[in-house]
Amino acid sequence: MIYLSASEVKQNFTEFLDQAQKEPVTIQGQNEDLVVVLSVVEYQKLKGLLKREFQEFCDQVGKEAGAKGMTEEKLNEIIFNDLE
Numbered sequence: 001m002i003y004l005s006a007s008e009v010k011q012n013f014t015e016f017l018d019q020a021q022k023e024p025v026t027i028q029g030q031n032e033d034l035v036v037v038l039s040v041v042e043y044q045k046l047k048g049l050l051k052r053e054f055q056e057f058c059d060q061v062g063k064e065a066g067a068k069g070m071t072e073e074k075l076n077e078i079i080f081n082d083l084e
Helices: 006-011 013-022 040-067 072-083
Strands: 002-005 025-029 032-037
Touching: 002 006, 006 013, 006 025, 013 025
Parallel strands: 002 025
Antiparallel strands: 025 032
């Protein structure tokens, strides 16, 4: 990962964009990290990974709940009773 100051990004914006296509770039200001810029391809990979991890988490929670006797009917009863 590359680290650049906000002023470096302003001064060399085209170069900054080219670099961000190759690897993530962290923009710093006042001695702290402000943002990370990454390519659209890397962003889409990250979104896909997060979706898969969330789905795996939900599947695991569902299995554990089912093993403990949770059914769709019981879940609906809990949800709809709490809404009333």
